[in-house]
Amino acid sequence: MEPPKRKELTVEDYINGVLAGDRALLARAITLIESHSERHRPIATEVLNGIIPQTGKSIRIGITGVPGAGKSTLIEALGTMLCDKGHRVAVLAVDPSSQLTKGSILGDKTRMEELSRNKNAYVRPSPSSGTLGGVTRRSRETLLLCEAAGFDVIIVETVGVGQSEAVVRSMVDCFLVLMLTGAGDELQGIKKGVMEMADAIFINKADGPNRQVALKTKAEYNRLLHFLPQATEGWETKAYTVSALTGEGISEMWDVIYSFFQFSKENGIFEERREKQALEWFYAVIEDELKLWFFQQDDIKQQLPLLMEQMRKGEVVPTVAASQLLTTFTNGLEKRKEEG
């Protein structure tokens, strides 16, 4: 059954709703910025311009880990505890699987049911399609909307596929890696570079007969971490054990995150990282859109098939062909500029 058609909201409706912390309006604002419709983008831009002064005040936390590491359960436990302490917690996802398979590794709307029902929490399901660049861009804007809606802890969840960890690292202040006991990181399928991004490592499922093994795994990771460069200068990344099942270590997990937050605030790393990230967001969007624009130009669309054919036959050097295509194009623009 089709849902009844909702009344179109004005820019002010969106801005006021988000700033008032209205979860239904926040959800609609996120849907607006996620929209692929050309018609929605100018409104989305105005909404984002309207809420920007109220953003930037949360602690942004990234969490990664292989499927099965228990991310959702752990985030639910951590989030519920934080809500009980008076925090307002938003959980987002960067899920590159959704663009490849149209499925979702991180699961869909039914995940984190308890936290979803908590009035101080907001759990956003994964955006469901688009390029990694597009998904990333919308995740960043969603994060800002959540901040404007008064959420002071934002958790961005991802799974170790392709470049998603680097994307999440570039969105957050503090990056956590969730591990399991037993297998080494090769067998867990964690890329080595990911360990080097971690500000803390948590060995999950440290409960029951698994508890002793978890303590041993923790010691192993602590040894390994000595060989890796620091993810955040001056901060020693350590491994900890935690259990989403018994709740043991959840409170300590927040202590680690909060200590990191204070440490990075005090020595300026926090502000410096945020400024650097803003610049990276800026350049990433420019690069994406510049490419899109270029390949939509009539002269390029005309010349490309011929060049492709010549390359296929080995008649032109690809680097030379690229350079010439670009030069012809930009020279044409320069000429029009001078004539104009």
Place this chain on the structure above:
Amino acid sequence: MEPPKRKELTVEDYINGVLAGDRALLARAITLIESHSERHRPIATEVLNGIIPQTGKSIRIGITGVPGAGKSTLIEALGTMLCDKGHRVAVLAVDPSSQLTKGSILGDKTRMEELSRNKNAYVRPSPSSGTLGGVTRRSRETLLLCEAAGFDVIIVETVGVGQSEAVVRSMVDCFLVLMLTGAGDELQGIKKGVMEMADAIFINKADGPNRQVALKTKAEYNRLLHFLPQATEGWETKAYTVSALTGEGISEMWDVIYSFFQFSKENGIFEERREKQALEWFYAVIEDELKLWFFQQDDIKQQLPLLMEQMRKGEVVPTVAASQLLTTFTNGLEKRKEEG
């Protein structure tokens, strides 16, 4: 003392010299394509267009390994053996360290002295500066020049820093990883993704008291390889031992490479990979040059500092600012186009 000024060569001089296999002229042609001078680029382009029909006929081999793994000594041993068998061997380097530190991890002109003196070999020192994009582009063109000069085995050497392995993988038909005995791959500083690019793994320095340990390490890597996806579909990547010192395993190393070459030729993977690589080269150059061009435009240079300042103060959403900058720019161009 300044070297005497050399006579300027014509496009024909370069093309004929390279096609005749003249090593001195090949060296000058490579210097020409490596030149940052605007004046040299059109000549370089004509030379590349002139030699393209004579390219593509070599086996392109990539070799990586941490510093100390013995890459140079092994390449010298392999290269010398191939020259004795009647092959003509060129050795190139993609050395990202040179752009960062102005030094070179792979060593300079004095490396591989014996092979350098062999009349059937050509050892090119690392290009010494430029962006990774620039270095990469010139390495690809250098490879084509070497093929045109009649070298039928091209070895591209790199070291595991940053993205250089992925760059080399994108240039070659067959990718080899050189390892040492003893330490696991974590301690050797090899990124996990690199193991997954390998068509064969060679445990070097399998000689003297180290020989037994090498055999054990080989077995360990063979076990590990079972857990990794195949670098080349249908080809089982295996580990082997080799000694550049005693020469043991050098001949078998070539057998592995040649079997791989025959396998990939027979089932079409060879041609398919080369076509895909040509397209990647093409798009990579377009992206690099498009960005360069964009940020040199007057309107962009004018607007950028203000936007940067607004972003620093948190007054604009970076993704929105980027989008708007680009839209203003491209709309301006469209308008001129309509008027022109």
